[in-house]
Amino acid sequence: MQGLLNDWRRTHYAKETTPDIAGSDVTIMGWVHEIRDLGGIIFVVIRDVTGRVQLTAPSKKVEAEILEDIRKFRKESVVAVRGLVQEAPKAPNGVEIIPNEIKVLNLSNQPLPMDPTEKVQAGIDTRLDSRFIDLRKENVSAIFKIKGQMFHTIRDYFYNNGFHEINTPKLVASATEGGTELFPITYFEKEAFLGQSPQLYKQMMMGAGMDKVFEIGQIFRAEEHDTLRHLNEAISIDAEASFMDDVDVMKVLNDMLINVLTDVNDKCSDELSILGYELDVPKGNFPVVTYDEAVDIVNSRGVEMEWGEDLSREAEKALGDSMGGFYFLTEWPSAIKPFYVMPQEGDEKYSHAFDLMYNNLELSSGATRVHQHDLLVKQIEERGLNPDGFGSYLKAFEYGMPPHAGWGLGADRLTMVLTGSENIRECVLFPRDRHRLTP
Amino acid sequence: MQGLLNDWRRTHYAKETTPDIAGSDVTIMGWVHEIRDLGGIIFVVIRDVTGRVQLTAPSKKVEAEILEDIRKFRKESVVAVRGLVQEAPKAPNGVEIIPNEIKVLNLSNQPLPMDPTEKVQAGIDTRLDSRFIDLRKENVSAIFKIKGQMFHTIRDYFYNNGFHEINTPKLVASATEGGTELFPITYFEKEAFLGQSPQLYKQMMMGAGMDKVFEIGQIFRAEEHDTLRHLNEAISIDAEASFMDDVDVMKVLNDMLINVLTDVNDKCSDELSILGYELDVPKGNFPVVTYDEAVDIVNSRGVEMEWGEDLSREAEKALGDSMGGFYFLTEWPSAIKPFYVMPQEGDEKYSHAFDLMYNNLELSSGATRVHQHDLLVKQIEERGLNPDGFGSYLKAFEYGMPPHAGWGLGADRLTMVLTGSENIRECVLFPRDRHRLTP
Numbered sequence: 001m002q003g004l005l006n007d008w009r010r011t012h013y014a015k016e017t018t019p020d021i022a023g024s025d026v027t028i029m030g031w032v033h034e035i036r037d038l039g040g041i042i043f044v045v046i047r048d049v050t051g052r053v054q055l056t057a058p059s060k061k062v063e064a065e066i067l068e069d070i071r072k073f074r075k076e077s078v079v080a081v082r083g084l085v086q087e088a089p090k091a092p093n094g095v096e097i098i099p100n101e102i103k104v105l106n107l108s109n110q111p112l113p114m115d116p117t118e119k120v121q122a123g124i125d126t127r128l129d130s131r132f133i134d135l136r137k138e139n140v141s142a143i144f145k146i147k148g149q150m151f152h153t154i155r156d157y158f159y160n161n162g163f164h165e166i167n168t169p170k171l172v173a174s175a176t177e178g179g180t181e182l183f184p185i186t187y188f189e190k191e192a193f194l195g196q197s198p199q200l201y202k203q204m205m206m207g208a209g210m211d212k213v214f215e216i217g218q219i220f221r222a223e224e225h226d227t228l229r230h231l232n233e234a235i236s237i238d239a240e241a242s243f244m245d246d247v248d249v250m251k252v253l254n255d256m257l258i259n260v261l262t263d264v265n266d267k268c269s270d271e272l273s274i275l276g277y278e279l280d281v282p283k284g285n286f287p288v289v290t291y292d293e294a295v296d297i298v299n300s301r302g303v304e305m306e307w308g309e310d311l312s313r314e315a316e317k318a319l320g321d322s323m324g325g326f327y328f329l330t331e332w333p334s335a336i337k338p339f340y341v342m343p344q345e346g347d348e349k350y351s352h353a354f355d356l357m358y359n360n361l362e363l364s365s366g367a368t369r370v371h372q373h374d375l376l377v378k379q380i381e382e383r384g385l386n387p388d389g390f391g392s393y394l395k396a397f398e399y400g401m402p403p404h405a406g407w408g409l410g411a412d413r414l415t416m417v418l419t420g421s422e423n424i425r426e427c428v429l430f431p432r433d434r435h436r437l438t439p
Numbered sequence: 440m441q442g443l444l445n446d447w448r449r450t451h452y453a454k455e456t457t458p459d460i461a462g463s464d465v466t467i468m469g470w471v472h473e474i475r476d477l478g479g480i481i482f483v484v485i486r487d488v489t490g491r492v493q494l495t496a497p498s499k500k501v502e503a504e505i506l507e508d509i510r511k512f513r514k515e516s517v518v519a520v521r522g523l524v525q526e527a528p529k530a531p532n533g534v535e536i537i538p539n540e541i542k543v544l545n546l547s548n549q550p551l552p553m554d555p556t557e558k559v560q561a562g563i564d565t566r567l568d569s570r571f572i573d574l575r576k577e578n579v580s581a582i583f584k585i586k587g588q589m590f591h592t593i594r595d596y597f598y599n600n601g602f603h604e605i606n607t608p609k610l611v612a613s614a615t616e617g618g619t620e621l622f623p624i625t626y627f628e629k630e631a632f633l634g635q636s637p638q639l640y641k642q643m644m645m646g647a648g649m650d651k652v653f654e655i656g657q658i659f660r661a662e663e664h665d666t667l668r669h670l671n672e673a674i675s676i677d678a679e680a681s682f683m684d685d686v687d688v689m690k691v692l693n694d695m696l697i698n699v700l701t702d703v704n705d706k707c708s709d710e711l712s713i714l715g716y717e718l719d720v721p722k723g724n725f726p727v728v729t730y731d732e733a734v735d736i737v738n739s740r741g742v743e744m745e746w747g748e749d750l751s752r753e754a755e756k757a758l759g760d761s762m763g764g765f766y767f768l769t770e771w772p773s774a775i776k777p778f779y780v781m782p783q784e785g786d787e788k789y790s791h792a793f794d795l796m797y798n799n800l801e802l803s804s805g806a807t808r809v810h811q812h813d814l815l816v817k818q819i820e821e822r823g824l825n826p827d828g829f830g831s832y833l834k835a836f837e838y839g840m841p842p843h844a845g846w847g848l849g850a851d852r853l854t855m856v857l858t859g860s861e862n863i864r865e866c867v868l869f870p871r872d873r874h875r876l877t878p
Contacts, residue, residue, distance in 0.1 A: 001784050002811055005842040010682050029682045031839055049650035076839040108839040132835040135647035148604045165587045169869045170657050171672050173876045185622050188873055208574035211488035218609050233610050243449050243468045345440050372441055392878030396571040400470055400515040400547040403444040430608045434627055437612045439831030
């Protein structure tokens with residue numbers, strides 16, 4: 001069989017081949033990034049997940065057979081090279097490798113559907129169609145390295161702050177919030193739906209006495225959006241905490257995001273510089289603007305908005321222009337928030353709901369939740385929904401549901417903020433929208 | 440409104456109320472676990488996520504109004520108590536709290552659908568129907584605390600060993616392995632399916648140069664099983680690594696599981712003792728048995744099995760009885776493994792596939808993968824599948840796919856092993872099987 005690894009193993013990643021190990025023999029494995037054949041000498045740049053290293057094959061020093069093999073290389077083939085590291089100040093990492101053994105692990109076809117070494121970016125659809133090659137570009141993989149760090153920091157934050165990880169089902173019998181934007185599934189003889197949010201489940205876990213929980217998982221929304229910030233399958237970061245209110249969980253969210261911004265800035269500085277993006281890490285608490293104030297700001301900027309309406313796209317932009325960066329939007333009208341949101345005592349027109357915004361992008365929604373069974377039933381009915389459809393959820397409120405609050409945060413949108421991406425599709429390996437179900 | 444938190448906040452969890460803080464005022468929040476009214480003195484045990492603490496209300500020391508409030512408590516109501524901690528050697532944690540202020544946050548209805556303080560376990564269906572109460576039992580919540588630690592340790596292992604976290608789509612256009620056991624979805628105008636495995640996606644990420652990846656996420660299988668070890672929605676832990684073979688990734692899996700067993704043993708000793716379960720932490724490498732040897736063992740134990748068959752349930756049991764604990768089952772016949780499994784060079788009847796077993800339970804399957812385009816197409820065809828259905832997957836093999844290997848590990852099954860559970864439904868918050876889609 002062709003291209004078997006057999007007893008070959010990588011000894012060093014590209015970035016580990018530095019002048020410190022000059023004089024050592026190494027085995028490098030990666031992709032043929034560039035070939036320059038000058039006749040008497042051949043230069044090959046090999047790329048792996050960590051970076052690039054140069055192979056230098058002068059005809060005087062390298063066996064003819066190896067030179068012949070190198071001449072058969074094609075761009076983006078996978079190769080393994082054993083050779084001697086020597087200093088070469090002008091090469092990547094300041095070293096070059098003089099090959100003494102070579103193995104082609106997989107020859108690439110030509111022409112490539114897209115060239116990862118080209119400076120000009122192909123269109124997003126071409127790139128997504130060949131995502132496996134698109135991701136070989138360092139400005140594309142940088143986004144997912146940052147996204148990985150984001151999840152890592154977020155989990156550490158939850159672990160360190162007593163949040164318990166949960167997994168709730170994505171196959172559900174009925175709608176979370178009574179909406180119609182659900183994907184139907186055939187589940188054996190029954191009809192089921194894909195979960196649009198773990199909301200009801202994480203609330204039930206409060207009733208279970210789990211105190212503080214988080215879940216990072218898929219959500220599915222059958223919305224017919226065609227925008228740069230909506231997808232039909234997304235990753236949601238959900239948190240819920242007992243004996244806390246909206247202000248408490250806003251602080252959790254704020255602190256967690258400061259950690260994320262700090263870590264990405266510190267640990268992903270190479271990736272940020274590849275992206276040419278500078279992250280602004282705010283200190284302390286994000287600013288707060290109330291819904292009432294937001295209505296005034298939006299109108300003062302020439303965008304019409306009546307009290308009680310949700311923010312239109314134009315209104316979000318006007319508000320974002322005025323506020324900038326991260327800010328909380330609080331004290332929303334109860335009527336435009338879901339039934340599980342706690343109204344304000346004495347002025348029930350207003351609620352304990354908040355959104356976290358970044359410029360004009362909504363990143364998170366949260367609230368103090370209703371924990372009183374009767375109020376919850378009343379609010380479900382007021383929204384024209386039937387409490388009978390919420391049987392097992394409502395039951396949890398009859399037998400000791402604690403006061404609680406929480407939020408959901410869009411992981412893919414947060415990645416946009418961390419990487420300066422304008423299109424959410426840049427931040428998802430295999431995005432799903434109305435028109436795209438492959439690869 | 441009733442039961443609002445207002446400016447009350449918990450100052451201490453139950454387990455934090457120890458003799459060290461005798462003389463301090465604390466605020467405790469939790470569930471009424473037990474009430475004993477002896478007339479002149481009332482004892483109330485309050486339970487929270489960390490344990491229990493005793494409220495002691497002697498009529499001589501406590502205001503009449505508070506005594507009256509306490510007498511209105513019902514089991515499993517949510518209450519907040521402000522009071523003075525004093526030493527009480529016979530009470531939980533060696534302290535009791537003398538209340539000076541009380542707040543009922545949510546009164547529980549009576550009778551309870553299930554009593555979490557009862558010693559006798561209800562049947563699994565009753566328990567799952569009222570999962571939010573079932574989870575208040577410490578022998579139930581212990582399972583999910585251990586499961587949480589399991590995920591934590593696994594992620595740390597991946598982070599520390601250079602594995603990059605990925606999220607791949609669960610909405611897919613076609614079957615991963617060509618199987619028919621898929622849940623169909625209506626995706627706008629198209630038909631789609633729920634992903635039964637991230638297999639093809641994680642392999643494409645090898646082609647993308649991501650080197651080593653992991654994903655922890657939902658998988659969906661429309662199998663009509665009705666057993667103690669299958670569910671239709673499960674959490675899969677998937678790993679895939681470039682420039683590695685089956686033996687390399689078996690070592691990754693082995694090391695990771697030793698870490699998990701060690702951490703659960705060390706950090707969840709309370710939970711293990713609640714479950715009355717002792718974890719055996721094997722040292723070093725798990726034993727290996729080849730498929731050929733397994734056939735002999737099974738037959739020698741009076742269970743008929745022909746070479747080339749998959750293990751029947753009876754065969755698994757016979758093998759498990761012989762091997763015990765964790766062991767790898769290797770060198771499977773190629774014909775009963777999926778198309779992406781690498782055959783052995785020179786003896787293609789055998790493959791580079793392995794399973795990880797625990798007693799008679801299959802926990803993980805893995806293999807060296809085929810990375811050569813032509814061989815992959817051949818193997819797809821040999822299994823009666825049409826390569827045209829694998830277009831975007833196959834394309835990744837034409838342009839520089841490295842040799843790679845990987846595995847998938849059932850998180851819920853691993854939790855069974857870590858907690859000594861006989862039924863997988865014990866290890867999933869809201870299990871989904873053919874008959875259960877709620878809560």
